[in-house]
Each structure stands twice: as structure tokens, then as C-alpha cells.
Amino acid sequence: MSADTLIIEQVNRVFQTPAGKVTALKGIDLRVRKGEFITLIGPSGCGKSTLLKIVAGLDTSYEGSVLLNDKPISGPSIEKGFIFQEPRLFPWLTVEKNIAGNLSLKHKDVRKKVEEYIALVRLEGFEKAYPRELSGGMAQRVAIARALLRNPDVLLLDEPFGALDAFTRSHMQEVLLDIWQNNRTTMLFVTHDLDEAVFLGERVVIMNPRPGHIRSIQPIDLPFPRKRTSSSFQELRTKVLREFEKVEEPEFDTGAGI
């Protein structure tokens, strides 16, 4: 058994479109340690969401190998928790029933766990509320609790805070870090927000489009909790931004060429 929870080796993904073949991912190699917090950042079209879907097992038409705990991924399962950009709660279920999902709240263990995770995402008092009564941030916390309750080996987050306002977003980032420090769940977090990537990730994976590939991986050796205003944070942010600008350049070049 290797020390890495998730091993992605030479993954390619080609989409068939009416206009011909489009290579969304080319030669992706990534190893994620158990309990690590990885953020994936890149411009739109760089294949970061596609990569996440492959790891989730929602997309199985890829080449190469993806191993989770040394086993190839064959389809979606509860070992790979997935947080979508929208909360995607069941509107006919209350908060506690949404978290329980297909598990029955009549079981004492389930009820206890649901209560535990409601406390973890700080939603006490809203157990019986319907999704329509929740704000965007609260709904997303319900989605996080729903995924965590199943004790996933890795939590995959696809721009989960993209639709939230700046204040709620920074609050949610702190909530997520809290959860990560308590549970040590391996996190793979896709974002297009530079600050978010540097604030959360132990390593930031910078991706490049056309075809989507990994440009570089930037370790962020800052202790948690991080301060956005600190000079070391700003330094690393600039460093990633420079990589990011390199990523953007070819896009501008080809754009100018047309």
C-alpha cells in the first residue's frame, strides 16, 4: 500500500464533438497524499472540472489510470464525496433528511451522526428547515455535511463557493478548513479564484488549457490559519499569479493570431 491516497497517471480525456476531437486532458499525473488539501486552479476550459468528474467516477471514458487506495475507479461511490457548484439538495427533504439521504433517521447511529455533522457545519436549529428556507451558504454547508457523513476517502469540490458573495465565501473557506483540520479528509478543491486556492491549499495545482494539462504544482508552506494580508501570503500569491499569467499568455497569443 502506497502512502498516496489518490494516484492519477497519464490520464487523457478526448471529447467527440461535431467539429471533431477535442482533447480536454493530456498526460495528467498527480499523486495526492492521505489527508492532503489540494487546490486545482486554471482558466476555464483547462479541464479541471473534467479531471474532478473522472476522479468522482462520473466520467469513465478516459485513458490512463486513476487509483484510489490502490483500486481503479469504476464508478461513483460514497468513498468519493462530491460537492457541486450548486448545493443540489433534494427540495422535498428537510435539512436533516437531506444529510441522511438514503439512510434512515430512525436508526440511532444515523441520527447521532447526522446531529454530529449538523453541529460540525454549524446548522443547529435548522434541522427541520426546507432547502428553500436556507441561504446559499447554508445550503452548501448541508451539501458538505451530506458528503462528510459518508466518511469519504477523498472529498471532491467543484468550485463549491463560486456562487456565493465574498463575505459568505471567506466564511465558508474557514468552515471548510475547520472541518479539514478536525477530520483530515483528503480534499481536492477546484477553483478559479487565486486567493481561495492559496488560502486553502497545501499544494496549488496550476492547469493550462488546450489541451488541459498540469503546468506546475506550487507548494504553499504556510501554517494554518493563514492571513491573507501577511507578506508571505502575498508573496506566494504573486508567485502563483505569475504561473497563472504564463498560463494565460498562449491563450492571448492564439487569440491575437486569429
Added chain:
Amino acid sequence: MLQDRISKGAVIVPAKPAQPLKQQLDRKWLLKLTNVLIGWLVPILIVLTWQIAGVLGLLNPILLPTPLEIWNEFVLLVSTGELISHLGVSSWRALLGFLLGGSLGLAAGIWVGFSYKAERLVDPSLQMLRTLPHLAIAPLFILWFGFGETSKILLIAKGSFFPLYVNTFLGIRSVDNKLFDVARVLQFSRWDLIRRLIIPASLPNIFLGIRLSIGVAWLGLVVAELMGASSGIGYLINDARSFSWTTVVFVGIIVFALVGKFSDSIVKWFENRLLRWQDSYKGADKR
């Protein structure tokens, strides 16, 4: 109330300055009463105008008897027990026909909704049958099954089948694909998928189908009873027509209207209870 709590950062802040509880309750009750009374406003106005016009001799009493005369006829028919027994027969027919047609419609809708192959196989034929009018089918049913209860119940069932079939099918097919992804990630079994995602998500459509089916069941009942029967409200109307007892015809029509509304209200009550989670537009002036 919850909304307030959320926007004010989990601190409970009453929306209005506190009022004595009793006054608040009175107000709520008054509001509810007003909402109910508004629904009665139009019919009451019509009946009043009608009665006044009749008393002034503006209406032909054979063609359009006054509301008061119709009421007296109603009281008479109730006191002799005639109306109740006819209503009982009609309701029983409508219920049996609706249960038969509706449950088959629901089952067919679920089956076809789930399977693309089933849709290709049976939906075109069912759509063809759907547009056949009751009056075109009724003679055939009478030839096959005679004038007895079977032909009547089958005619009603034929009518109630389609609204439930079409709406159940539509409901299943309009389940949000994004929630299917969630179900896959949470490893729902096939049974979980049906019970926890597809049925609840298509429930609004199923309820719409039930309400439409009940309406069509009453419609089919009238057709069936007018075609030939010796009991039931439809028979009462038809019989009265041949003797020009217009008041009885009116009583029959009004009873149909009331029973139709009553059955619809029952379904609506269930609908409101089961679909409380829905977040939809309720009209700009709802309070």
C-alpha cells in the same frame, strides 16, 4: 419567520412591532375568512341578479327557473331520498372508474417514464387512443358490454386513464438531471432512486394528473348515464329533461358541480400537505 432569522444572522427579530397575541390571531383569522369570502363573491352576485330578474318576470320560468325554485326542488328531492340514492350510485360509478383508470394510468406513466424503449413501444398508440372522444367510444362499449355497469365504469376509466398517464410520464421525465448525479454519488440503489428521487420529484405532476383525472371521471359519468341508465344523477337530468322539469335539471347540474369541487378539494388538501416543500409563485398579492 425562518427567513428573518437567516437574514438577521440567526437572531430572532420579529418582523412587526409586537402585538398582543389575541389581536394577532384575530387578524389572521379575519384574513383567512376574507380569502374564502372572495371566492364566493362572484357566484353570489350572479345568483342575486338571477333571482331579481326572475321575480321581475324577465325570465321564461320553463327555461330558466329562479334560484329559489331550484332550491325548493332541491329540498324536495333530498327529503324524498331520491337525490341521495342517485348521487350514491353516480359517486360509486365515478369512484370505481377513476380507481381503475387512474391506477392503470399511474402504472403506465411510471413504466413508460422509466423506460425509453417502453415509450417508443406504447406511447404512440396511447396518444392515438387519448384523443378519441367519449361519445365516439360509448356506442362500442355498449355493444360489447351492454347497458350495465361494466360499460359505464369502463368509459369512466378510459377517461381517467389519460390525464394520469400523461402527467406521471411528464413528471418522471422532468426530474432534474443534476439530482440524478447526486443520487449516483450517494450510491442510491434502484429502489432508493424511485422512492427518494423520482416519486417525490414527479409528485406535483402526479397530483395535477389526479385532479384532471377526477374531472374527466365526472365527465365520463355524465356521458355514460345520459347514454342509457335507470339511476344516477345523469339519469335524473335526462329523465327531467324529457318532462321539461327544468328545476330538476338544474339541481342535477348543481350537484355535479358541488361534488366535482368537493372531490377536487380533497385532492388539493393532500397536495398542499405533501408538497409543502415547493417554493413557487403563489400570486403577487398573497398574504
